[in-house]
Structure formats: structure tokens, C-alpha cells
Amino acid sequence: MSTATPAAGAPGEPAIVTRNLQRTFGRVRALAGIDMVVPRGAVYGFIGPNGAGKTTCLRILAGLLEPSGGEARVCGLDVTRQRDGLPGVIGYMPDFFGVYDDLTVTEYLDFYAACYGLRGPAARRRRDALLELVDLADKAGEMVNHLSRGMKQRLGLARALIHDPQVLLLDEPASGLDPAARIEFRELIRELAAMGKTLVVSSHILSELADFCTHVGILHRGRLLVSGTMAEVLAAVRRRSARVHLVVPPRDEPGAVAARARQALATLPAVTHVEIGAAATGAERGDAGGPPGGGEAGAASGPGAAGAEPGVGDAGWGRAAGEADAGGGPKAAGAGFGPGVLELIVDFAGGPVTLAHINARLVQAGLLVSHVAEVGGSLEEAFLYAVESLAGEDASPAAQVAAGKGGGRGGR
Template identity: 65%
Template sequence: MISTNGLIKKYGRTLALQGLDLEVPLGAVYGFIGQNGAGKTTTLRILAGLLRPDAGEAAVVGRDVLRDPRGIREVVGYMPDFFGVYDDLRVGEYLLFYAAAYGIRGVTAQKLRDDLLELVELGHKRDVFVDTLSRGMQQRLCLARSLIHDPQVLLLDEPASGLDPVARVEMREILRELCRLGKTIIISSHILTELADLCTYVGMISEGRLLRQGPLNDLLAGDRLRRFILRSNGPADAAAEIIKGWPGAAIINNLPEQVEFQLSGAADDVALLLKEIIGAGLPVVHYAQTEQSLEDTFIQLAREVNG
């Protein structure tokens, strides 16, 4: 498990992390969601042992980030949002260089190089120079680099940043394969749609504070975040008036023949509201809960916490 307790980090007068508490189960694909500047990169650098917090604790699979930095580097593979490459190295040489840094040499390193290039679909590029690769290919090469020592945990900071749609799909498929291999993965991103069909757990961060975390399905199915659409055979103004006066209900969008609204409370409240509307003689032709998106959930939580 990966956990942090009360992490605080300041950059001068700027408070980047404000008592951050994370819980990432082993084997999870954890989507770390937040706007640019929310504290995602700072958190990942602390977990990778590259940055010391000003206060708080952090541990990765039982290894303390502050007390055991060498142990952290053995179990963690880190892919930064901005990375350097050695332009005068060929792709295969690039991976052999990093393998040597971990004490892996000879035939073992060569086989590892070939296996990783196959995993990230760059086997055909082994002998070309790194600086001739496209942005997407360089991203995949750096992912291979982070896997060179077969870490239990991967920390990926905006892995699809700057990629075109095709390259994003390719990166997503590689990450799915790593999931099947049993890696625990934290993926930070501000592009929420990229994580919805990949992650099993989600943590939402804003201004250095954790808004909410938990299994993805639980996060999207929370009672207080449910949205509904009502359509009528004619003007929906009367239905909108009933919804406005209903406890826990709030109008999101009111169109001539359709009302989109939010409703908190138990499942019985959903049925009771429909009964009230029909009882008023209104011609309802559609009444259903809409699918809650990660983006909707994040925006609402951020507004609640930040006012």
C-alpha cells in the first residue's frame, strides 16, 4: 500500500500541500486528479524520494520515504511530466545506460532492453537516435526506462501530456497491460476523461488538499452527486417548479421540454419526486439518472471545498 499522512510542502510562501492524506491499495490503478498547480507533481516527487516534505509522513509498500530512500528507489518507477533524453544515444543504448545505473549489465540487460521495447512497441526503433522519435514515442521510451528495474509501483506524472489522440490511445493500452502484470500505478492528470475507463481508484486534489478519494464507482455513484433528466410532452416549467421546491433538489439546466437537476437523499426520494410530478398531471415521457462524469464530480467537490 502507498500512504501519506499529513504531508505539508511549502515553496517560499506558497503552500503546495496542506496536510495531504492518501491511501492507495496494492494493485490499484489510482487516478490522481487535479488542476495544474494543485500539488500532484509535488506529491509524486515526495513518493519517489526526490523531494522532502516539510512535515508529515509517506510510505510505499512498507518503506518509509524519508528513512529509506534507497529502498524507495528499488520499488518505485517514476516517470516525470518533463523529462530529459540523451539525444546522442540510440534507443537501445538509452535503456542499456539506465540498466547499468541499476547494476544490470551484459546479456541480462540486453534481454531486458528488448523485452521493454517490445512492451512499449518500440522494438523496430532500437537502433535509431532518441531525438528522432516523435513525442509519443519518447513518452513510451521514458515509460520503458521507469520499468528497467521491474518496480512494484509506478508513479506517472501526466503520461499523456502533449500527445495526439492516437498516441494517447497507444499509451492507454500499454498502461492496461501493466495493470494486467500486477503493477500498482498512480497516474496524475488534469485531463479527466483519460482516466475514467482506466482507473480503479481516484483521488481528487485541489490547492494541496484532498477533496475525496475511493473506488471509482463509489465516487461516481455518491448519492449527493446524482443527476437526473426529466423530459415532458410539452412545457416543463411546472415540473421545474416542483423540483425547485423539493428537499435536496437543485436545477442545473431548465429547457422548454427538459429539466436537468441534481438530487440528494435516498432512493425513495427519487421515486417520491416522480410520483409528485405525475400526480400534478404533468406528461412525463422520460425520467432517468444521468451518468456522472469524473469532471462533473471534481468540479462540484472543488466548488464545495473552495467556496
């Protein structure tokens, strides 16, 4: 089996380009003008909930569905005017595919090889190499309908690869798989990427895509909100937050320390919000040690509220403020924190401002900083933030994150 496929189209041309791609079904607008660029050799994660338009877009790119407007090119081929050439460069794996009950695994692949005009010893060698690749060599003589769901998914991938395409379109390839099978499938995708294939993988299991994708596009209600490399997308649309721990001297009140911190950070233009995550002394927790009343300290509700590092250093810091206790309510502010420790959650826009700038500004204000760390930045957060902040906007700088590189958000 060859390890690379000769490239079609002009040298350096992206594997996939769409311009204002649209598709309607009656009154339903499934795609509302998508502009997307997928470089050659990329593993492009196509993210979106059910009904976002992912399958519609992939079917258009595979030449199985006519667009209602706009254009799309795959390996330099127009998906509408040059549809006959698409099967040679594309391998398409739908989210669900039927099997022929009366065929063995080898007969199944031989049948699809013949559909592409592949026969004889060369076709059999390729078939056997693919069965080794997807770890089904020991199932070659078994009936297809006797395979497990995970094995059928791997067979479907072998079927999509039988003609050695340049581009693979995989629609929810991990759907319905158990955790072990999903891990195996991720490894397969990494192997294919190492072979030089361009892959577009749609999914709503965001944590899996973050493990192996080089690029990502967030699709919502037929609109591509943001597209680019993984780093570009996370940097552009994630909520950037810092968790800061301040030492409260014995003679100081936590409220006064918090006020000084807010005043100091207000001079940094990139800081958008400062929230008090926890106060360690009982001064603001009331006589019963419960939640403070309408004051400075409170349960953190920002993006950094969940996921605090338990047991940081020697101060005995416990769960993050805002984490549910055994009774289902929020933890009291400061519960689980060592004496004299105040936690801040600082949201900032990034750019030239770094954690070092935040730390330095607090130190300049005479505050004792014991811990500074950035929190957040997951693909799940990027998706939620993109939907919340970009879905209702006509234009956004974040949506143009990779203009000319990884694509942009489609307009109406």
C-alpha cells in the first residue's frame, strides 16, 4: 500500500475550499454560506451539535448532494461541474452504512475495489494491507454481519481507503463505539495523517477531536462560526482566565485585599472581569461559616470555577469555590482553603497581557501572590463561547482568525 497519494490540482492548493456554500431543504437553511479552507495534510475537526449541517456539508464535498448556492472545490475539482472526478480523490465514510449479509470481509472489500476498477493481484495486495492497517486481518474470512459495531466501523474505513484517495471525509466515525474502540479509531486516524492523507472528521465528542486534530471548524445552525488551526481557534474564542491566590496578612481584611487587587488589575486594559473565588478567613462567611452575604467574596461562577487544582503547594487548598457539596449546594466561600488565602478569578483578553503582567501588577500594589495559573482553554469551552458570543453576530474578529490560512466564518 502506498504511503502517499499523488496530489491533484495546482501545487500548494488547499485540499478543500468552499466559498459561500449554501444548501436549503424547502424552508430549512441547512448551510447558510460557509467559507472554509482545509490545507493539504490537515486533520480538520468539524464540530457541531446534531442538526448543525455537518453531514450536509460532507455530502456536498463528496459529490452526493447539490449545493443550493456558492461553490466548493476538492483537490482542485469543482464538486458541481467536475463531479465525475471526485470518486477518485475522495474516500467518504458516512455515519451509518449498510453491509451485505452474504459477503465475507474480503469479498466485501473486493466488491468495492472492483467498483473502482481495481482487480487482480495488486487489488488483493492492497486489500490485505488495509485489513492489516485496520486490524481486521484475522477476520478476513468472517461474514460481515457477524462483526461488532467497532469492527464494522474499521471495515468502513478500509472500504473508504480501497482506492487510495487523497481526502477522507469521515462523518461521526466514533459514533456508537465503546471507549476502547474509540481509542483504536483515534490511533488509526493518526496513522492516516502520518501517511499524508487530508482528513475531515465530524463529531460532537469534542475531547476526542482535541487529541488529534490540527485544525478545527465550529459549525452552528448552518454557519461556520470560526475556523483555523487548533491553537488559533482556542486563542481566539476561548475564555482566558487566571486563578490567583493571594496571602491575606493577619491584620488585613480579605475584603480590603480584594478591593486593592481589583483596583490594581483595573489598570490593565485587557482584564475584563475580576471575581473573588474564595476567602479563607471567617470574616466574610458569617457567624455560622456559611456563604457570605452579598459582599465581596462569593462562589466563583467564571470559567475557572471548576477544575481547581486540589492540594496545591502546602497550603491545603481544596476544591474550587462553587463546587457542589454533599448537599448539592455551592461550597461556602473559602471552604477547603488554608488560613489567610484569597482566590481571584481574573478574565483577560490576552494579546500582549500575560500571567506575568497580572502577577507583576499585583506585586506592585503590595499584595502577596502565592500562586498564578491560567485555567480554561478546552475545545468544549471554545465551542460554547463561540456559540454564545458569535452565533448572533454578523461579524467578529475571532471568526476571521485564520483568514487565508484555515478559513473563516461564512456570511449570510
